[in-house]
Amino acid sequence: MSGAGIEINPAVMLGKPVIRGTRIPVELILRKLAEGATTDDLLDAYPRLVEADIRACLAYRANSVAHEEPTC
Numbered sequence: 001m002s003g004a005g006i007e008i009n010p011a012v013m014l015g016k017p018v019i020r021g022t023r024i025p026v027e028l029i030l031r032k033l034a035e036g037a038t039t040d041d042l043l044d045a046y047p048r049l050v051e052a053d054i055r056a057c058l059a060y061r062a063n064s065v066a067h068e069e070p071t072c
Helices: 026-034 039-045 051-066
Strands: none
Touching: 026 039, 026 051, 039 051
């Protein structure tokens, strides 16, 4: 079981954001959710995850969007 949270470490997955204590990229979880996967689907597919890890991915992306520069 991993601790909920996101980490960025240049030595892990080339510095992409991953779920803390794993090599599971945040991007992968977000893509799976966008494709229609449920939390239960993800927990079944990735036994090391807990529900808080999935929420951490969503919170990470929400925070990223909140700090993006407008392009208009």
